[in-house]
Amino acid sequence: MPTELSRRGFLLATAGTLAALALPALPGLAHASSAHALPPLPYADNALEPVISARTIGFHYGKHHKAYLDNLNKLIAGRDYADLPLEDIVTRSYGPSGDAAVFNNAAQLWNHTFYWRSMRPNGGGVPPQALRERIEASFGSVDACRQQLAGAAIAQFGSGWAWLVQDGDKLRVVKTGNADNPITAGLTPLLNVDVWEHAYYLDYQNRRADYVNAVLDKLIDWEFAQRNLRA
Numbered sequence: 001m002p003t004e005l006s007r008r009g010f011l012l013a014t015a016g017t018l019a020a021l022a023l024p025a026l027p028g029l030a031h032a033s034s035a036h037a038l039p040p041l042p043y044a045d046n047a048l049e050p051v052i053s054a055r056t057i058g059f060h061y062g063k064h065h066k067a068y069l070d071n072l073n074k075l076i077a078g079r080d081y082a083d084l085p086l087e088d089i090v091t092r093s094y095g096p097s098g099d100a101a102v103f104n105n106a107a108q109l110w111n112h113t114f115y116w117r118s119m120r121p122n123g124g125g126v127p128p129q130a131l132r133e134r135i136e137a138s139f140g141s142v143d144a145c146r147q148q149l150a151g152a153a154i155a156q157f158g159s160g161w162a163w164l165v166q167d168g169d170k171l172r173v174v175k176t177g178n179a180d181n182p183i184t185a186g187l188t189p190l191l192n193v194d195v196w197e198h199a200y201y202l203d204y205q206n207r208r209a210d211y212v213n214a215v216l217d218k219l220i221d222w223e224f225a226q227r228n229l230r231a
């Protein structure tokens with residue numbers, strides 16, 4: 001079943017469809033001509049300031065995210081993976097029978113595209129009603145959900161991600177290490193928070209908790225999470 005991202009075509013956006021999306025891309029960032037392209041940021045590179053600086057976005061999106069894309073395109077060229085949607089590459093390359101290099105780059109490409117869309121300028125606040133009701137049913141309150149998200153993001157040892165996911169009828173918070181993505185466990189991601197050091201070190205140095213709390217309070221896009229809910 002498609003997620004919000006795949007429905008909107010971000011994950012398999014080609015150079016042609018990128019133009020059609022008419023979303024702002026960072027100046028001077030060339031899109032790959034191969035099967036997978038770098039989805040444009042959904043906002044300007046300084047739109048998340050002062051929580052996340054344009055400098056951090058410049059490195060994170062323009063260097064790190066792009067590197068995962070470039071590596072993936074090199075790794076899958078001429079292989080069966082080359083014709084698959086990104087989500088299928090992620091799930092098929094995962095695990096002992098898969099391909100760790102393909103998985104790491106495919107999952108990080110997916111995770112970062114999802115991360116940019118998990119935030120928006122003037123985010124945070126109260127989730128929209130449908131999501132709020134699901135959160136209250138699973139966590140008791142929005143604040144309890146937020147506390148679990150913050151706790152998972154802060155407690156993740158080393159590089160990784162915190163996620164709000166849908167697991168059947170329930171919502172859950174999970175954390176994953178390195179490139180790991182909940183879709184390999186059959187879960188539906190609703191939003192995520194990047195806690196790799198490259199996400200916050202220029203702005204917060206070692207103060208991960210300050211970054212996590214600021215993202216959750218001021219940037220998180222609950223509307224995006226609601227759009228990812230499955231019936």
Ligand SMILES: [Fe+2]
Binds near residue numbers: 060064196
């Ligand atoms: Fe990252």
